[in-house]
Amino acid sequence: MDAFSKPLLMVLNGTPVWPPPLWLMRQAGRYLPEYRAIRAEVPDFIALCRDPVRAAEVTLQPIRRFGFDAAILFSDILILPWALGHGLAFKEGEGPVLPKLRDAAGVAALDPAKMASAVAPVMETVRRVRAGLAAEGFDHTALIGFAGAPFTVACYMVEGGGSRDFAATRSMAYSDPTLFGALMDVLVEATVGYLSAQADAGAEVLMLFDSWAGVLAPSLFRTHVVAATARIVEQMKRLHPAVPVIGFPRLAGLMVAEYAAQTGVDAVGMDTGMDLTKAASMVGEGVAVQGNLDPMALVAGGSALQAATADILIGLRGKRLIFNLGHGIVPQTPPAHVAALVEQVRAT
Amino acid sequence: MDAFSKPLLMVLNGTPVWPPPLWLMRQAGRYLPEYRAIRAEVPDFIALCRDPVRAAEVTLQPIRRFGFDAAILFSDILILPWALGHGLAFKEGEGPVLPKLRDAAGVAALDPAKMASAVAPVMETVRRVRAGLAAEGFDHTALIGFAGAPFTVACYMVEGGGSRDFAATRSMAYSDPTLFGALMDVLVEATVGYLSAQADAGAEVLMLFDSWAGVLAPSLFRTHVVAATARIVEQMKRLHPAVPVIGFPRLAGLMVAEYAAQTGVDAVGMDTGMDLTKAASMVGEGVAVQGNLDPMALVAGGSALQAATADILIGLRGKRLIFNLGHGIVPQTPPAHVAALVEQVRAT
Numbered sequence: 196m197d198a199f200s201k202p203l204l205m206v207l208n209g210t211p212v213w214p215p216p217l218w219l220m221r222q223a224g225r226y227l228p229e230y231r232a233i234r235a236e237v238p239d240f241i242a243l244c245r246d247p248v249r250a251a252e253v254t255l256q257p258i259r260r261f262g263f264d265a266a267i268l269f270s271d272i273l274i275l276p277w278a279l280g281h282g283l284a285f286k287e288g289e290g291p292v293l294p295k296l297r298d299a300a301g302v303a304a305l306d307p308a309k310m311a312s313a314v315a316p317v318m319e320t321v322r323r324v325r326a327g328l329a330a331e332g333f334d335h336t337a338l339i340g341f342a343g344a345p346f347t348v349a350c351y352m353v354e355g356g357g358s359r360d361f362a363a364t365r366s367m368a369y370s371d372p373t374l375f376g377a378l379m380d381v382l383v384e385a386t387v388g389y390l391s392a393q394a395d396a397g398a399e400v401l402m403l404f405d406s407w408a409g410v411l412a413p414s415l416f417r418t419h420v421v422a423a424t425a426r427i428v429e430q431m432k433r434l435h436p437a438v439p440v441i442g443f444p445r446l447a448g449l450m451v452a453e454y455a456a457q458t459g460v461d462a463v464g465m466d467t468g469m470d471l472t473k474a475a476s477m478v479g480e481g482v483a484v485q486g487n488l489d490p491m492a493l494v495a496g497g498s499a500l501q502a503a504t505a506d507i508l509i510g511l512r513g514k515r516l517i518f519n520l521g522h523g524i525v526p527q528t529p530p531a532h533v534a535a536l537v538e539q540v541r542a543t
Numbered sequence: 544m545d546a547f548s549k550p551l552l553m554v555l556n557g558t559p560v561w562p563p564p565l566w567l568m569r570q571a572g573r574y575l576p577e578y579r580a581i582r583a584e585v586p587d588f589i590a591l592c593r594d595p596v597r598a599a600e601v602t603l604q605p606i607r608r609f610g611f612d613a614a615i616l617f618s619d620i621l622i623l624p625w626a627l628g629h630g631l632a633f634k635e636g637e638g639p640v641l642p643k644l645r646d647a648a649g650v651a652a653l654d655p656a657k658m659a660s661a662v663a664p665v666m667e668t669v670r671r672v673r674a675g676l677a678a679e680g681f682d683h684t685a686l687i688g689f690a691g692a693p694f695t696v697a698c699y700m701v702e703g704g705g706s707r708d709f710a711a712t713r714s715m716a717y718s719d720p721t722l723f724g725a726l727m728d729v730l731v732e733a734t735v736g737y738l739s740a741q742a743d744a745g746a747e748v749l750m751l752f753d754s755w756a757g758v759l760a761p762s763l764f765r766t767h768v769v770a771a772t773a774r775i776v777e778q779m780k781r782l783h784p785a786v787p788v789i790g791f792p793r794l795a796g797l798m799v800a801e802y803a804a805q806t807g808v809d810a811v812g813m814d815t816g817m818d819l820t821k822a823a824s825m826v827g828e829g830v831a832v833q834g835n836l837d838p839m840a841l842v843a844g845g846s847a848l849q850a851a852t853a854d855i856l857i858g859l860r861g862k863r864l865i866f867n868l869g870h871g872i873v874p875q876t877p878p879a880h881v882a883a884l885v886e887q888v889r890a891t
Binding site: 359370448470489503 | 707708710713714716717718720757758759760761762763764794795796797798799815816817818819821822825835837839840842843844845847848850851854869870873
């Protein structure tokens with residue numbers, strides 16, 4: 196099977212494949228006992244992201260168990276600001292903790308020259324996963340590299356961590372557009388460099404996670420989600436024309452049509468709340484859709500899971516669909532439910 | 544000015560009014576020094592909700608300052624489960640804390656017979672506000688009563704408080720639809736009784752806050768948001784045909800069209816992320832729209848606030864618009880920015 200006959204790449208390049216290619220966001224995660232075993236060896240999350248042997252191993256674990264059509268690099272969207280010299284720590288039960296970037300000095304302190312050496316272990320992971328997929332005979336499985344989209348990364352940097360509504364970030368975008376724009380500019384360029392290095396190392400698809408896109412009012416969404424993503428995609432298409440890009444503007448709602456039409460992405464990831472049939476008609480034939488099973492249906496299993504899965508498969512039958520969840524798989528998901536999902540999708 | 548010439552009631556009854564009627568979600572709140580003075584007297588939030596003199600006073604405060612077209616009853620959506628005998632406490636900095644409802648015994652323990660006496664002080668507040676508006680000459684200001692929509696109230700009862708994703712609630716909806724349906728049935732009927740009592744006490748408009756509607760996948764949204772709201776509205780239209788209902792399905796995204804078409808509400812509140820012009824065209828001429836200035840634009844003030852306000856006023860000019868925020872006003876909002884907003888909307 197050559198690269199262009201991998202189902203994920205076919206769908207991203209314009210050809211519907213049925214049954215649709217299938218992978219799950221956060222498929223390398225705590226719901227798998229073999230993942231928990233590796234985490235027990237390296238409790239520090241950043242250290243695991245920078246350990247190419249173990250990071251490659253956890254990336255491959257779900258492929259061995261479920262035969263997914265994509266492996267996604269085990270890493271974190273906050274590795275990028277960390278590689279620019281911004282601090283980062285993960286506190287158990289609290290999520291990420293970063294310095295709060297609130298002024299021009301904070302932007303000036305970011306150092307793109309530091310990035311390449313800081314992310315070298317991530318590129319080694321990409322090479323190892325690509326080689327591992329070939330060595331273990333997963334000829335149909337494509338390797339996805341990724342980054343956080345600049346708005347979402349900026350959210351964490353400005354707030355200093357997670358937040359329900361990212362109020363400080365949104366306030367800065369309104370009250371100091373020059374400062375916020377300068378931060379976004381640095382992140383756009385760094386993201387291009389980071390994704391480009393992943394493609395050089397062997398990533399066959401790239402994905403931009405814009406987890407907090409949905410907190411923005413339309414005017415800010417157009418600037419900091421749509422236009423910022425378009426700048427990245429335009430450069431990536433010049434540097435790596437054969438590498439498709441998937442964008443995931445979570446909670447974009449009605450804005451998904453503008454995102455699909457104006458960013459240049461090859462596919463749009465849809466969150467759980469989206470009516471996938473309607474969303475697919477809004478984005479049009481030129482862009483594939485990815486999603487969007489509710490992770491809680493996967494926790495429930497049984498007839499609820501079957502019905503939710505069937506809804507997606509019936510609604511998108513014959514379209515350019517990449518079957519996925521609408522949000523990351525959660526730790527309490529029984530692996531047997533994942534196996535049942537894979538069986539149902541493959542049998543469609 | 545008779546009741547039907549109040550601008551809010553005119554818009555809700557089918558007639559566009561320009562400049563549009565204006566009020567702000569959480570307009571009685573901590574951004575006002577006169578509100579903070581009352582809160583200092585009654586630090587316990589539930590006690591304040593059950594103190595008709597002070598609750599009426601804080602309801603009237605923003606009307607005196609800004610002359611809004613609506614006063615909204617000062618209360619909380621969790622007064623309803625509290626009135627059904629479910630526990631409730633507010634912990635400083637933590638938000639609401641409730642017992643976790645996870646089984647049939649929890650549903651059986653809810654006692655609708657307790658409700659009327661428990662909410663009697665709330666009805667006294669409604670009467671006092673209505674009388675106060677008349678006594679102080681606010682002839683153009685309509686009084687809005689409200690409740691949490693049953694799905695959102697169920698979220699807090701099942702989780703035992705706030706949550707980022709209400710995972711336990713969504714899991715229950717999938718894995719035990721009988722139990723979750725029984726809880727929803729109790730809440731639908733109690734909500735009808737609670738809203739009906741508010742209308743009897745003098746509320747001229749009723750609003751249903753479905754703050755967490757957006758966490759649901761489409762199939763669950765149809766059942767627990769659209770159908771549940773339709774059941775409430777259908778009964779309210781029978782009991783109080785002259786009292787319009789505003790629904791606020793926060794983060795509904797693409798589902799807003801089905802919500803507007805199938806619930807029977809007279810207006811749909813739009814959250815900050817909605818493109819209001821597009822949303823208005825999706826809900827059609829038969830339903831008014833309310834919203835949706837970003838509360839962070841109100842914090843920023845100045846040209847950012849002017850531009851965001853103008854976007855809404857230009858996009859909806861001549862339509863059935865109720866100008867509002869897309870989410871509650873935040874404590875750090877300068878009252879002077881609210882005054883500037885009122886001036887701009889009134890001058891349009």
